Amino acid sequence: MAFGKAKRKSKMVSYAKWGYIFLIPFVAAFIVFQLYPLFTTFYYSFFEYFKPQVSDTFVGPNFVGLENYKTLFTNSKILVYLKNTVIMWILGFIPQIIISLLFAYWFTNNRLNLKRTGIFKSIIYMPNLIMASAFAMLMFSLFSNSDTGPINSILTMMGFSPIRALDTVGGTWGVVALMNFMMWFGNTTILLMAAMMGLNYSLIEAAEIDGASQLQIFFKITLPLIKPVLIYVLITSLIGGLQMFDVPQILTNGKGSPNNSAMTVIMYLNLNLTSRNYGVAGAISVFMFVICSVFSLIVYYFFSRNSASSSLRKKV
Amino acid sequence: MKGHLVKESMSLKLWRAVSYIVLIFFSLLCLFFFFMLIINSTRSHYQIQQGFDFLPGSNFISNFKKVLSEDQFPIGTGLLNSLIVSGFTSVLAIYFSAMTAYAIHVYNFKGKKFMFNFILLIMTVPTQVSALGFVDLVNKMGMRNTFYPLIIPAIASPVVFFFMKQYMDSSLPLEIIEAARIDGSGEFRTFNQIVMPIMKPALAVQAIFTFVGAWNNYFLPSLIIQTKDKKTVPILIANLRSKDWASLDVGEVYMMITLAILPVMIVYFSLSKFIIAGVALGGVKE
Numbered sequence: 001m002a003f004g005k006a007k008r009k010s011k012m013v014s015y016a017k018w019g020y021i022f023l024i025p026f027v028a029a030f031i032v033f034q035l036y037p038l039f040t041t042f043y044y045s046f047f048e049y050f051k052p053q054v055s056d057t058f059v060g061p062n063f064v065g066l067e068n069y070k071t072l073f074t075n076s077k078i079l080v081y082l083k084n085t086v087i088m089w090i091l092g093f094i095p096q097i098i099i100s101l102l103f104a105y106w107f108t109n110n111r112l113n114l115k116r117t118g119i120f121k122s123i124i125y126m127p128n129l130i131m132a133s134a135f136a137m138l139m140f141s142l143f144s145n146s147d148t149g150p151i152n153s154i155l156t157m158m159g160f161s162p163i164r165a166l167d168t169v170g171g172t173w174g175v176v177a178l179m180n181f182m183m184w185f186g187n188t189t190i191l192l193m194a195a196m197m198g199l200n201y202s203l204i205e206a207a208e209i210d211g212a213s214q215l216q217i218f219f220k221i222t223l224p225l226i227k228p229v230l231i232y233v234l235i236t237s238l239i240g241g242l243q244m245f246d247v248p249q250i251l252t253n254g255k256g257s258p259n260n261s262a263m264t265v266i267m268y269l270n271l272n273l274t275s276r277n278y279g280v281a282g283a284i285s286v287f288m289f290v291i292c293s294v295f296s297l298i299v300y301y302f303f304s305r306n307s308a309s310s311s312l313r314k315k316v
Numbered sequence: 317m318k319g320h321l322v323k324e325s326m327s328l329k330l331w332r333a334v335s336y337i338v339l340i341f342f343s344l345l346c347l348f349f350f351f352m353l354i355i356n357s358t359r360s361h362y363q364i365q366q367g368f369d370f371l372p373g374s375n376f377i378s379n380f381k382k383v384l385s386e387d388q389f390p391i392g393t394g395l396l397n398s399l400i401v402s403g404f405t406s407v408l409a410i411y412f413s414a415m416t417a418y419a420i421h422v423y424n425f426k427g428k429k430f431m432f433n434f435i436l437l438i439m440t441v442p443t444q445v446s447a448l449g450f451v452d453l454v455n456k457m458g459m460r461n462t463f464y465p466l467i468i469p470a471i472a473s474p475v476v477f478f479f480m481k482q483y484m485d486s487s488l489p490l491e492i493i494e495a496a497r498i499d500g501s502g503e504f505r506t507f508n509q510i511v512m513p514i515m516k517p518a519l520a521v522q523a524i525f526t527f528v529g530a531w532n533n534y535f536l537p538s539l540i541i542q543t544k545d546k547k548t549v550p551i552l553i554a555n556l557r558s559k560d561w562a563s564l565d566v567g568e569v570y571m572m573i574t575l576a577i578l579p580v581m582i583v584y585f586s587l588s589k590f591i592i593a594g595v596a597l598g599g600v601k602e
Contacts, residue, residue: 018503019423026416029471037449106335122588123343129584131532133550134576137557138353153367194596243442246534250557266444281448289445296440
């Protein structure tokens with residue numbers, strides 16, 4: 001099949017120019033709206049370029065070398081914000097991967113043979129498509145700090161004392177993590193499920209005949225076989241987590257309160273962009289670009305190693 | 317031997333019960349906050365202040381009317397703006413991603429492999445890191461506070477491209493294109509009239525995802541859009557959040573959130589089977 005395709009393609013050399021023509025829109029849009037802005041972002045990170053609050057005109061751009069980076073790492077809390085981002089990501093990711101593995105296993109287990117799984121899948125995937133900013137506004141309203149707020153009034157009804165979750169660091173992290181968990185565990189479940197369904201069932205059957213327990217099969221056969229997909233899920237989730245913005249931004253009204261504990265890197269970038277502090281915003285962008293690029297490269301190698309086609313095809 | 321089988325099926329039954337209970341628990345968790353949202357959107361400011369009630373109130377219509385006549389957060393205009401931006405974004409993203417995938421799938425040219433690898437490489441680079449340059453560019457082009465900078469960049473959507481390419485690998489035989497050529501069809505006509513109809517399932521899945529992605533997008537639009545009449549829904553939600561909570565009619569707040577969320581929820585639940593199949597198929601949704 002693959003050979004036939006390759007042969008046939010080689011006869012099409014005369015159409016080569018059409019390949020370029022069809023690529024023009026993508027390449028043009030990419031260069032203008034992504035590549036060029038990326039360069040100017042890098043460029044401005046070496047310049048003094050900001051708008052003072054009282055004035056209408058910008059200061060700069062004046063070349064200052066690495067001054068913005070120095071400011072970023074000595075005068076700002078960028079590393080604290082990075083730490084906050086990673087903590088909130090981990091708090092959401094750990095329950096996410098555990099529950100997703102469990103659900104994917106249950107959904108694909110022939111012996112368990114669950115019914116009506118379609119409904120469950122539909123429901124758990126749903127939060128992924130919800131507008132994150134509206135969801136955050138909803139959680140803010142429900143957890144609102146008055147003792148008669150909706151969540152608190154339910155807690156009171158159940159005999160607990162009301163909590164002021166968004167006033168405490170742990171509570172705020174908890175709400176963000178809960179939202180990230182809810183928004184992503186359905187998606188991860190479906191990806192892992194597709195991976196597990198692609199496994200060769202005869203392997204599992206053979207292990208069953210040899211007397212392996214379900215637990216042994218899961219840990220010794222299923223998990224190792226879906227490892228590539230697990231790595232893909234981990235890294236894409238980490239890249240997504242590093243970009244965390246909408247949820248903590250709306251939840252804390254951009255303040256990252258209490259005490260900057262919920263301030264993420266992109267929230268800090270947004271703060272510098274809206275206050276027209278472009279030099280420092282450039283340095284933050286470059287910092288994020290470097291971190292994300294490292295992880296992107298890992299995903300890239302993962303894809304190209306898997307012959308650049310679906311990661312979820314049958315492989316044994 | 318028989319006893320062993322009976323015991324096995326007993327523990328299996330137990331496992332099944334446990335898995336149903338856990339599944340129901342997490343499904344309810346997913347629905348619970350939205351259930352509270354819908355309930356509160358039917359209750360008046362005063363009723364909500366009294367504490368939560370599991371039964372809906374009778375203020376749905378009046379909250380709805382109040383929100384629509386609200387001048388500070390023009391949600392009607394916002395919904396329309398979001399619809400325009402998301403609709404065009406979605407159309408551009410799927411059409412041009414299919415075109416890009418077609419170029420790489422069908423033609424042989426120098427640099428083809430490089431192009432494919434390059435798009436894979438940039439797939440996971442976040443758009444936020446070039447936001448500064450993007451805003452600067454938009455200002456210089458005089459497109460600040462317009463919808464164009466929110467829509468046109470969708471022409472280069474690596475993730476949609478990747479999905480389209482995968483779909484072509486599995487369902488677009490090159491024989492069809494050759495046959496079209498023999499019949500005298502030009503390359504553009506082949507793409508528009510023969511290939512696009514074959515791509516319909518993939519186009520539909522990605523149309524939904526790109527639409528929802530644009531509908532929910534907050535970061536870039538908030539940096540581009542300035543005036544009230546151009547604001548999309550997520551920006552209005554952020555404005556709502558920045559107001560003093562004590563000065564707001566809470567019933568209206570819940571109604572606004574409902575209006576922001578409900579359209580996507582309705583579309584989702586009417587197409588969920590299709591959407592979930594799409595997620596499993598793509599495997600690369602961020």
